[in-house]
Amino acid sequence: MKEELVAKQPRLVNRSRLLLLHDNARPHTAQQTTTKLDKLQLECLRHPMYSPDLDPTYYHFFRNLDNFLQGKKFNSDAAVEIAFKEIIDSRSPWFFSKGINKLPMRWQKCIDNNFAHFD
Incomplete structure (x- = not known):
């Protein structure tokens, strides 16, 4: 190292x-x-202050979750839980590791942008 x-x-x-x-x-x-x-x-x-650019949950998973939930309506907490389990189960381990593996590149981009938010 x-x-x-x-x-x-x-x-x-x-x-x-x-x-x-x-x-x-x-x-x-x-x-x-x-x-x-x-x-x-x-x-x-x-x-840096908290940055969503450096949080794999935010920049990778939540964006995907937003797309998954687009146009869906829930009439109970149980329905929300079922939908959440559905998206988790539908994603492969590769999906989650892909988001984590982007972190070094995103960290460098954050440094290059003087810790300003980027998309």
């Missing part, structure tokens, strides 16, 4: 400071935490 990182992102490997990637939860962004990280000379990579 390190060799791959050296080849693809040498600027992340050839550095004197440590890098830290964490989420945007309040404990990580609190003044006391950021002050301590600065004191330790840790550089924090910018973490």
Whole structure:
């Protein structure tokens, strides 16, 4: 893995400071935490806000689900559950892995677009 990182992102490997990637939860962004990280000379990579572009459920499955449900009407919760099970059962494992496998390309596209939403 390190060799791959050296080849693809040498600027992340050839550095004197440590890098830290964490989420945007309040404990990580609190003044006391950021002050301590600065004191330790840790550089924090910018973490994008939640992006539907990076969520396989959103960009792959929900889009497909929307198409499946187009024009359908349900008169009970049970009917909704049956329809949901129907779409899950009608999709192959390949369908789900295809959505997951798109993630690295979508991550790169997100970086290239400076974390702006894309379609």
